Amino acid sequence: MVVELISVGTEILLGNIVNTNAAYLAEKCALLGCSLYHQTVVGDNEERMEEAIRQAVDRSDIVILTGGLGPTKDDLTKEVAARVFGRELYMDEHSKKRIADYFERIQSRAVTENNWKQALVPEGAIVIDNHNGTAPGLIIEDEERGKAAILIPGPPDEMKVMFEQDIAPYLNKLQPEGIYSHMVKICGIGESRAETMVADLMEGQSNPTLAPYAKIGEVHFRVTAKAKSEEEAEKLMRPMIDEMYERFGSSIYTTEESVTLEESIVELLKEKGMTLTTAESCTGGKLAGRILNVPGASEVYKEGYITYSNGSKEKILGVKKETLEQYGAVSRQTAQEMALGAADAAKADAALSVTGIAGPGGGTEEKPVGLVYIGCAVHGEVTVREYRFTGNREKNRDYAVVRALTLLREALM
Template sequence: MQATIITIGDEILIGQIVDTNSAWMARELNKIGVHVYEIISISDDRAHILSAFAKAEQQSDIVLVTGGLGPTKDDITKKTICEYFNDTLVLNQEVLDHVVRLFKEYVKAPMVDMNKDQALVPKKAQVIMNEYGTAPGMWLEENETIFVSMPGVPFEMKALMRDSVIPRIEKIGNLPFIHHRTILTAGQGESTIATRLEEWENNLPAHIKLAYLPSLGTVRLRLSSRGVDKDFIVNSVAGQIQELYTIIEDVIVGESNDESLVHAVVQLLKDKNLTVATAESCTGGKIASLITEIPGASQVFIGSTVTYATQSKIDMLNVDPAIIEKYSVVSEQVAIEMAMKARLKFKSDFAIATTGNAGPTQGDSDAPVGTVYIGIATPLNVYGLHFMMGNHRERVVQKTINKALELLQKELIEM
C-alpha cells in the first residue's frame, strides 16, 4: 500500500510553524508496512488543494490530509473536499452534540454559528469522532483511493491516527512486515565508517538496505528490510548486525529503535536502575530538556542547574571561587567541580557538567571560541575532558550535548 501525506496551511509555507505532523504520520505508517510515496505542504487555496488531491489519487492508495478544518472562513478543506467528490455538506448530529458538550464543559462561552458549522461534514464521508477537539476526522473512499482528512492540531491528529485510522488501515490487509534496527556510533565520521564497511555493505542481501544518518558527533546506521516472512526478515537482519559488530565494534555505543543517543542513555539508566543529574553552562539546559522529553525519564533524571553566569556556579553549585580564579571558568577543574557538586546536590548516581565558550564572543573566559570542558561524575570517580568544537555557536552546543551523552553512555555500559 502506498500513501501520500498532504498538510494544508499558509502558516507552514511562510515558516510560521514547523510541520511535525507529516513526519510523525510517516513513522506510524512505516511501522505497519505502508510506503509513503510523497509528503507535500500546500496553501489554504481551493485550486491548490484540488490539484494536490488529483495528483495524490493517481499515485497512492491512501491520502492523509491534515489542516484547514477550523471554524474560520480561511479553513476551506471541507468545502473543497465536497467539490472534489461532487458532494454536499450535511449536519452530523453526533458531532454537533459533541461540540456542544465541549463548549459546556471546557470553553464556558456561548457557541456561535462558526462553531456549530464544525458539525457539517461531506455526505459521503464516514465521520471519525475527535474526542479532543471540535473538528472531526473524515474518511472517504472513491475510485479505489482512500482519503482521510484530519485536523492539523498535532495532539488531535495523533489521537485520531492511533485510535481509528491506523487500526482501520491495518484491517485492509496485505501489508508487508517492515523491520528496522539502528546502531549508534560515535567517535568517527560518516566517510570513515563507510570506508570500513565498504566490503560488508557491498555484500548485503538485496532485501536489506543500509542508511547512514549522521549528526554532530554521532552516526546512526539503520538496517531496514520488508517482506511477508517476518521470521526470515528479523533473523537475516540480526545476522548482518552481528557482522557489523565484528567490523566496527570500537565505535558502536549502543542500539536504539528510537534512533537517538539520548533514548539509548535513558534506557540504560532504567535498565541499571541508576540516576543522573546535570549542571549546564554552555549547553543552557538542553541536555536536561532532551532527557525530560522522553516518557518515563522521571525514573532516572533527578534534576538540573543551568549555571550560565560565573557567579551562578558559585551560588547554586558551591563551586570554589578560588578554582575559578586560578584556572578560569572554562576549564577542566571547573567542569570537574560542577559535576561533583551536582551529583552531591541532587544525590544522583551520575552527573554531567558542561562549561565552554560557544561564541561568538569570549564572555567571562579568555578561552578561544569552541573550547568546551565536560565533567562526568560517577559513583567511583570524577573527571573532566577538553574538546575543541569549532567556531559555529549552534554546532558547538550540539556537539557538546552529543559528546556529553556519549561519555555518560560509555560509563553506563562499563558499569
C-alpha cells in the same frame, strides 16, 4: 500503492509555521510500504485546492490531506474534496454529539453555530473520531477507480493520534506486505566512521535494508524488512541487527525508535540504583532539561546547578579560586572540580559538568569558540574530556549535551 500528501493552509505556504505534519506522514507512510512521489502545499483558496486534489487523485492511489477541517469560512478541505469525489454533505449526528461532548468536557461556553460545520461529512465517507479535538477525520473512497482521499485535522496532536490509531491500520490493510523496522541508535561514534563500519552491509541490500540517519551527536541506522507478518520480518532483520551489535558493541544504546539516549541513561541509573546531578555553565540548563524530559527521571535526578559566573562556581560547587585564576573557567581542571563539587553538594552518586565557549564571541587563539570541557564523576572517580565543536552557539550547546550524556553512559557501563 502510491500515496500523495497535500498540506492545506496559507500559513504553511507563507512559512509562518513549519510543516512538521508532512515530514511525519511521509516517514510513516514509507514505513508502511507506500510509495511517495509528490507533496503539495496549497493555501486556503478553493479553486487552487480543487486543482491540487484533482491532480493528486489522477496520479496517486491515496491522497492524504491535512488541515482545513475547522469551523471557519476559510476551512474548505472537506467541501472541496467532496466536490471532487461527487459527494453531498450531510449532518453526521454521531460527530455532532462528540463535538457537543467535547465542549462540555472542557467546560466551555455554549458551542457557536459554526462549530457544527465540522460535523458535516460527505455521503458514504468513513468517519474517524477525533480524540483530541472536534473535527473528525474522513476517508472518501472511490471503489470504481480504486482511489481514496484521507482528510485529517491539521493540529499535530490531533493528526498523529488519528493516523496511528485509524489511518495506519487502514493503509496497512491495502498493502499485500507490511513494512517493519528497528532503529539501531549509536552514540560515541561519528557519522563517517559509523557508515564506514557498515558499508558492506549497505551494499547490495534488498530485504532487509539498512539506511543511516545522522543526528546531533548520534548516528541512527534503520533496519527495514518487508514481510507478510511482523514475526516474519523480525526473522529477516535479526541477523543484520546481531551483526551490528558485533561491530558497534556497547555503542548501541537501543534498537527501538521511540527510545531516546536520555531515556536509556535514566533506565541505566535506575537499574544500578544510582542518583545523578548536573553542573552547567555554557549549556545553561539544557543538559538537565534533556534528562528531566524523561518520565520518571525524578527517581534518579537529585538537583542541578547552573553556574555561569566564576563566583557561582566557587560559591555553589566549591571550585577553587586558584584553579579559576590559573587555568580559567574553561579548563580541564575547572570541569573536574565542578563535577566533584556538584556530586558533593547534591550527595549524588554521579555528576556531569559542562564548561565551554559556545560563541559567537568570547574565544581566543588559545581557547577558541567551540572549546568545551565535560566532566563526569562516578563515586568520586572523575573523567574529563575536551571537545572542539565547530557549529553556531546553539549547535555547540546541543553537541555538548549529547557528548555529556554519552560520557555518562560510558562511565556507568
